[in-house]
Amino acid sequence: MTNEKRIDERATATVTVSHQEANGTAKPVIGSHRLDEMIERIGDLELPPLGTGE
Amino acid sequence: MSGLSHVLGARAGERPGLTVLPKLTGFDAELAAFIRGRPSVDALEACHRLQAEMPGRPATAVVNGRLNPQDVARKFLYNGSSSYIDLGHPEICGAETLSAFDHVAVWEADLRLVQRARRLANAKLPSDESIELLANNSDGRGHAWGNHRNFLITPHEFLRIAGPCPDHLPVVASFLASMIPITGTGKLGAENGAPPAEFQLSQRADHFETLKAEQTTWSRPLVNARDEPLANGDLYARLHVIFFDTPLCHVATLLQVGVTQLVLAMLESGWLDGQLAGLSLLNPVRTLAQWSRDLEQCRTARLQSGARVTAIDLQYRFFEHACRFVATGRAEEIVPDATRIMRHWEQVLTLLEQENHDGLVGKLDWATKLWLLERARRLRGWNLDSPGARQVAHMYHSLDEARGLFWQLRRDGAVQEVVTEQMVAEFVDRPPRDTRAYARVKLLRDPNIHIEDMDWDWITYVVTTRTERVRRHVRLGNPLDPDPGIFGRPPRRRRYRTAHKHRGLATLRR
Numbered sequence: 001m002t003n004e005k006r007i008d009e010r011a012t013a014t015v016t017v018s019h020q021e022a023n024g025t026a027k028p029v030i031g032s033h034r035l036d037e038m039i040e041r042i043g044d045l046e047l048p049p050l051g052t053g054e
Numbered sequence: 055m056s057g058l059s060h061v062l063g064a065r066a067g068e069r070p071g072l073t074v075l076p077k078l079t080g081f082d083a084e085l086a087a088f089i090r091g092r093p094s095v096d097a098l099e100a101c102h103r104l105q106a107e108m109p110g111r112p113a114t115a116v117v118n119g120r121l122n123p124q125d126v127a128r129k130f131l132y133n134g135s136s137s138y139i140d141l142g143h144p145e146i147c148g149a150e151t152l153s154a155f156d157h158v159a160v161w162e163a164d165l166r167l168v169q170r171a172r173r174l175a176n177a178k179l180p181s182d183e184s185i186e187l188l189a190n191n192s193d194g195r196g197h198a199w200g201n202h203r204n205f206l207i208t209p210h211e212f213l214r215i216a217g218p219c220p221d222h223l224p225v226v227a228s229f230l231a232s233m234i235p236i237t238g239t240g241k242l243g244a245e246n247g248a249p250p251a252e253f254q255l256s257q258r259a260d261h262f263e264t265l266k267a268e269q270t271t272w273s274r275p276l277v278n279a280r281d282e283p284l285a286n287g288d289l290y291a292r293l294h295v296i297f298f299d300t301p302l303c304h305v306a307t308l309l310q311v312g313v314t315q316l317v318l319a320m321l322e323s324g325w326l327d328g329q330l331a332g333l334s335l336l337n338p339v340r341t342l343a344q345w346s347r348d349l350e351q352c353r354t355a356r357l358q359s360g361a362r363v364t365a366i367d368l369q370y371r372f373f374e375h376a377c378r379f380v381a382t383g384r385a386e387e388i389v390p391d392a393t394r395i396m397r398h399w400e401q402v403l404t405l406l407e408q409e410n411h412d413g414l415v416g417k418l419d420w421a422t423k424l425w426l427l428e429r430a431r432r433l434r435g436w437n438l439d440s441p442g443a444r445q446v447a448h449m450y451h452s453l454d455e456a457r458g459l460f461w462q463l464r465r466d467g468a469v470q471e472v473v474t475e476q477m478v479a480e481f482v483d484r485p486p487r488d489t490r491a492y493a494r495v496k497l498l499r500d501p502n503i504h505i506e507d508m509d510w511d512w513i514t515y516v517v518t519t520r521t522e523r524v525r526r527h528v529r530l531g532n533p534l535d536p537d538p539g540i541f542g543r544p545p546r547r548r549r550y551r552t553a554h555k556h557r558g559l560a561t562l563r564r
Contacts, residue, residue: 030415030468031429038462039430042445045186045452048095053084053143053199054270054296 074323075290077315077389078206078489078533079157080150083300084143084199085168085453086190091183100185101139102127103178107171108137111498113508130508134485134495135164141271143199144168144187149481149491150533153390154312156486158304159473163481165189169453189300190451191257194444196245198261200270201300202278203311205293206533209283211322212291216266216279222321223266224334224358227276229317230297231338232368234259234345235406237310239299240420242427242438242447251347252438253427255420257299259346265339270296276339284510286531293318302451302460304472305398305417312395316376319388325379331358333371349424351406366406373399398472416469423450426459492536497528 087100110129113136128138134149146164151157168187176184192198207215214222238255248260267275278296285292295314301307320326326333334357335341341355345365354362363371376396379385385392405413414421427436427443436442452458463469485491490511497503497513505515506525514527528540 030412030425030463030466032462032466035459035462035466036429036433038449038457038459039426039433039446042430042442042449045090045445045448046441047086047188047193047195047448048088048097049195050086050088050095050097050193050197050199051142052197052271053141053145054202054274 072322072324073208073210074319074388075206075208076152076387076534077319078150078152079154079311079315080148080204081157081161081202082145082147082204083161083189083201084140084145085300086186086188086193086199086451087144088186089179089183090186091180097142098139100175100187101142101144103175103185104144104168104171104187105129105137105139107174108167110137111505111508130494130498131164131167132495132498133160133163133167133481133483134489134491135160135167136510137164137168141199149485149495150489151486151491152488152534154308154315154395155391155473156477156481157311158307159477160481160486161307162304162473162478165453166478166482169455172453187453188448188451189302189453190239190448191299192241192245192261194241194243194245198245198258198274200296201258201298202270203295203298203314205295205314205318206285207291207293207318207322209287209289209291211318212281212293214321215293216277216281220266221330223277224338225321225326225330226293226317227265227338228333228335228341228357228368229314229372230276230295231335231341231345232365232372233298233310233313234342235348235351235365235420236313236369236402236418237298237301237306238346238418238420239301239306239451240423240447242444248343249347253349253424254346255349256342256346258297259342262297262339262342276342285533286511286529290531290533299419300451301419303417303419303422303469305402305470306419308395308472309399309402312389312391313372313376313399315389316379316385316392316395317372319385320375320379323379323384323388325384326375329375332361333368333375334358335368349411350409366403369403369406373403416463419450422460422463422469423447426450426463488536490530490533490535490538493528493530493538493540497540 087097089096089100105127108129110131113128113130124140126139130136136147138145148160148164151160172185172187214220215226234256239257241254241257244251245260262274262276264273264275266277266279268279276297278294280294283290283292298310301310336356336358344353351364351366354364356362380392380396411421415425416422427446430436430446434442450459455461485495503515503517507514511530516523516525530538
């Protein structure tokens with residue numbers, strides 16, 4: 001594949017993730033107050049030994 | 055394996071005389087389940103309560119007159135999938151799909167079915183008890199369970215990967231190792247005597263100890279050589295890929311399946327022959343622990359050609375071969391939507407190369423989990439070695455829509471989706487229309503049919519008409535065929551057809 005084609009495909013692919021690029025910056029906007037509340041409440045899930053599967 | 059001569063020379067692929075089959079896919083993935091609020095683990099009871107709520111038809115699972123402990127209470131579901139209990143883990147097996155995008159939608163649909171089963175089962179438990187259900191691969195105490203993705207290949211290619219003289223084995227093993235930065239779901243700590251790690255990319259890498267073998271529960275092999283086609287073994291083989299982690303992110307799921315489809319298509323067509331040394335690690339198994347601990351993508355391993363590469367370097371080598379393969383049209387109808395898969399692949403490789411971990415949040419599970427752990431450190435001061443961090447890591451995988459952290463990130467719009475809600479909703483109730491899953495469900499749903507027993511590649515049933523009652527045994531030996539001649543009209547969206555039946559071989563329509 002030529003460099004031009006790779007660049008072209010990269011440009012096309014970028015369109016599909018534009019929803020994460022808010023406020024005109026490349027930084028994705030993630031997380032929410034609700035998520036922070038859920039993290040704040042975490043505290044009682046300790047996985048027991050669950051045994052080998054497959 | 056008998057009947058190889060039928061396959062060889064049946065259809066021209068890249069090299070004259072090589073058959074290339076559409077890269078049909080499926081999965082069999084184990085989940086973790088236990089009952090909270092009890093002093094004992096009760097994983098098996100949790101499994102049985104979940105399985106009782108799954109919508110489907112029970113199938114017997116008797117091998118040589120004995121119940122198989124790895125196949126308990128199996129049901130075939132009305133969307134073409136199946137569920138059962140395997141060694142104390144709920145297991146879901148997806149309906150066969152041709153497109154990797156359909157595979158993502160079926161995976162998501164099956165997760166919704168088990169989530170619904172969990173809600174129904176919890177409603178029958180006392181209020182202080184509930185079933186906890188996680189899509190993960192390890193309890194952090196040395197136990198691992200599987201996420202197996204399956205790919206249709208020819209018996210000839212199966213021998214080249216897993217036979218006695220497997221010249222494609224090093225390439226497949228090296229490819230799987232290099233997928234760790236894409237398919238890893240992230241793990242705190244190390245297991246199974248592997249070198250220590252604060253955080254590593256893969257949940258399962260520490261549990262693989264050998265290069266190739268048939269077993270899956272001990273001394274796990276990077277390449278599983280289980281020769282179990284679940285189809286007409288003269289014409290079809292199934293590569294049972296047991297190495298990957300269980301993904302929740304759509305992009306990771308898509309690439310886990312779609313990129314493997316492309317690499318297997320290139321191998322099967324002979325496209326990579328002559329390039330094998332430049333794609334093969336000297337020691338793929340030893341590389342696993344190294345690359346699983348390489349968050350910066352800088353650790354190198356030696357190839358058979360002598361060059362040293364990072365996991366991303368090796369991924370780019372496969373990617374560039376695939377670019378040329380797809381550009382020549384050879385992936386057409388072998389790997390549906392190959393160009394779209396390539397775009398997602400390149401985008402993720404670019405972000406990995408740039409070490410843009412924030413850009414990978416919502417695309418790759420390990421990056422998403424690492425971001426959550428960092429968020430928890432800021433909010434609650436939990437370092438990666440704290441019990442709180444371990445609980446955050448577990449809750450990332452929880453299938454509880456209200457408490458699971460992945461599902462909240464999704465509601466926040468932080469998870470990139472590659473299939474529509476409409477596709478997922480359709481696959482909750484209906485099978486893919488372009489594989490034998492369609493035929494299986496059509497028989498399952500027929501009110502005039504009483505199914506006596508069934509498996510992936512056969513169904514025994516009694517059909518009752520006004521005048522007679524007839525027992526029939528139907529073989530579904532061609533996984534690509536949605537209409538094995540038992541229905542009046544072919545289904546819509548039938549992309550492939552069985553041609554050259556006189557040769558007993560399903561080939562492509564072109």
